């Protein structure tokens with residue numbers, strides 16, 4: 001992607017970390033390790049721990065309720081091991097109930113399995129214990145060495161309420177909290193929000209208008225294009241794994257339903273959107289509620 005940006009005429013400055021950003025009424029100054037750059041506007045696409053949100057005081061720190069901790073490793077099982085597990089890229093497992101506010105996953109890839117577990121940061125006790133506890137319970141993994149896992153944070157889109165614009169500044173991608181909260185998919189939304197921000201920046205430059213109010217159009221566009229999906233995804237995440245008060249019943253009446261599983265696959269491969277999935281998930285959810293109230297269920 002960096003190469004493509006360079007081909008399109010972007011000047012790429014590598015190994016030159018941004019130290020801080022200063023915003024005045026007439027310009028933005030980006031102070032890096034090697035130089036100072038002056039601009040009319042800055043787009044901060046520097047991830048969850050980026051300098052832009054902190055330095056401009058748009059979003060100085062994350063609330064642990066708004067963040068998922070994800071810990072993951074790649075287990076080399078060879079092509080045969082993957083085939084024994086399931087078809088690569090066509091099959092995956094989600095394990096609910098293995099984390100206090102999250103789930104475990106196994107994704108078969110060409111010659112390895114991506115194995116990980118997530119937990120809402122506010123509920124996390126020990127990341128390593130969570131990971132070891134999950135992987136030790138999976139028989140297949142006992143025959144293979146599991147390399148040291150890598151842990152990272154992902155914003156819980158829908159819960160992460162980040163002010164994404166200020167005077168002469170916009171945030172995109174993880175910096176803006178734009179990761180879908182059910183599967184933690186953030187790459188697509190980082191690119192999409194970057195494109196929307198670029199359009200908004202071009203309009204701001206044409207009009208020579210960089211106030212927070214005029215840049216609000218960027219935020220509105222993001223909400224229009226994917227904000228509704230994040231809201232539905234966050235509700236689904238709360239119900240199914242973030243607030244696990246009734247996991248056994250949820251698994252029995254919700255996740256074991258074929259239509260719910262089909263929805264999960266469709267959401268994962270992008271063939272359906274959360275706003276469409278909601279209608280398909282209403283009946284399984286209703287069945288779960290009926291069972292919880294002790295009422296009989298007469299139809300499938």
Ligand SMILES: Cc1cc2nc3c(=O)[nH]c(=O)nc-3n(C[C@H](O)[C@H](O)[C@H](O)COP(=O)(O)OP(=O)(O)OC[C@H]3O[C@@H](n4cnc5c(N)ncnc54)[C@H](O)[C@@H]3O)c2cc1C
Nearest residue numbers: 017018046047050051070072152173174185186187188190
């Ligand atoms: C374990 C795990 C698995 C995941 N799996 C998936 C997946 O399968 N699919 C998916 O869609 N998403 C996945 N995600 C989420 C996804 O990785 C992120 O949502 C996505 O990378 C966000 O992109 P971004 O460009 O906003 O931020 P980042 O990818 O964090 O990029 C920010 C960039 O800014 C740079 N930067 C930061 N600070 C500075 C500074 N001071 N100066 C200069 N540069 C700076 C960083 O070096 C980095 O290059 C996963 C996340 C985790 C933790």
